[in-house]
Amino acid sequence: MQTLNIIGAGKLGKTLGRLWRQRQVFEIGAICNRTAESTRDAAAFIGAGDAAESIAAMPDADCWLIATGNGQIAEIAEALGRRRGDCGRAVVFHCSGALGSAILEPCRPAAAASAHPVHSFADPALSLETLPGSSVALEGDSRAVEWLHSAFTALDCVPLTIAPENKSLYHAGSVFACNYLTALMDLSLRTFDAAGIDREQALRLLQPIVLQTARNNLQLGPEKALTGPIARGDGTTVSAQLEALQAADPQLAQSYRQLGQACVELARRGGLGEEASERLTELLSEPTK
Ligand SMILES: NC(=O)c1ccc[n+]([C@@H]2O[C@H](COP(=O)([O-])OP(=O)(O)OC[C@H]3O[C@@H](n4cnc5c(N)ncnc54)[C@H](OP(=O)(O)O)[C@@H]3O)[C@@H](O)[C@H]2O)c1
Structure with a gap:
């Protein structure tokens, strides 16, 4: 041996x-x-x-x-x-x-x-x-x-x-899916906290949907797994959420805008029309007053 x-x-x-x-x-x-x-x-x-x-x-x-x-x-x-x-x-x-x-x-x-x-x-x-x-x-x-x-x-x-x-690009790929997913969980928990939902309740609430989302991504691919207001081109909801986040914590609003841009790009690849994509991109680019 x-x-x-x-x-x-x-x-x-x-x-x-x-x-x-x-x-x-x-x-x-x-x-x-x-x-x-x-x-x-x-x-x-x-x-x-x-x-x-x-x-x-x-x-x-x-x-x-x-x-x-x-x-x-x-x-x-x-x-x-x-x-x-x-x-x-x-x-x-x-x-x-x-x-x-x-x-x-x-x-x-x-x-x-x-x-x-x-x-x-x-x-x-x-x-x-x-x-x-x-x-x-x-x-x-x-x-x-x-x-x-x-x-x-x-x-x-x-x-x-x-x-x-x-090798560095390969490693960054793992960082996105593992480390950044953890950062996303933290943003989600901070937002629930601002909405008056305590950590224990929030974790219970998140468990099935996070696991389901991970399964959907792995089985269907991100283009088909994306749901929610951006995938539907719903600018009214995005606007209301931005306003609420800005009032609660401008840092959360800033993260929502940046990640939202990546979501619009994904939704576009998943079939969202050009006009709706551009309207959402514009909405997510403007700092909320
Ligand atoms: N942990 C992970 O999840 C993971 C995943 C993938 C890759 N890696 C890679 O695996 C490697 C090790 O990570 P790890 O998490 O196993 O680290 P770790 O638990 O901190 O272990 C490092 C070991 O190295 C020893 N060491 C430090 N300096 C030394 C020296 N000058 N001479 C001899 N031994 C020395 C330490 O000895 P003492 O105990 O005496 O201090 C310790 O036993 C890293 O390259 C890391 O990037 C880790």
Whole structure:
């Protein structure tokens, strides 16, 4: 079996380490975290792995995972590059969505790649159950990408390859759907609060409609999933809502206008007529008095 060393076995590193050990994809070699206590905890969670005090003290391995925070990857790559061991046949990879494999240049002649799981590892014990089915974006040297394709397929993940120059755009795509959705939920809760609906009631109210909307988007696509006043070209309702938002909190009105513009563009693609689209665009452009 191939060996895997892990530098930075935190939330993501220890989840992958344990799953790869359980599925007998890799034998876990050495683990090196920032602190000895955290390294020991990670080895216990993974159920294997020798605690190493430093990168220099780690034995050679077939594959190296750098799963520190993004800010440490460059310095770890430098440290790996300074090792005396023969890295020539090794595969080195990190899991950042924001960074490409070029940051691993100091590890040459090892084959380098980045592998970004589209998954939230907030709770490693839960991720052991929920990671299967998640997509993993791979980018880098072909030998490393082929390896990682097999390793993630063995975890029932769905690999996809991405060109290095598109990595930032790819990551921004996830940010829109995940992080911005959270910001939208916050705007919605703040607006309900202004309407006198408390948080608990608002969350109960939102649960079925948010889940239904997500399902509609995934099954029908956004053009068909869009409903509401903008999709209907109903300028009177949009105008009344803008006025109410402006009175309650001008910041909410500003967000409504900006997101409304994106909705008009979507509604136009979904079949809303030119005249209605232009009327709504104009309405949403004017700051409310
Ligand atoms: N979390 C997610 O949902 C998620 C999703 C996709 C991708 N990622 C990517 O996965 C990577 C890891 O994220 P994470 O959330 O797992 O981070 P994390 O839980 O904060 O874990 C980072 C680990 O790196 C260790 N570390 C920090 N500096 C180090 C150093 N100089 N030498 C050795 N170890 C060091 C830390 O050790 P100590 O415990 O001793 O401090 C910790 O165990 C990042 O590139 C991130 O972008 C994360």
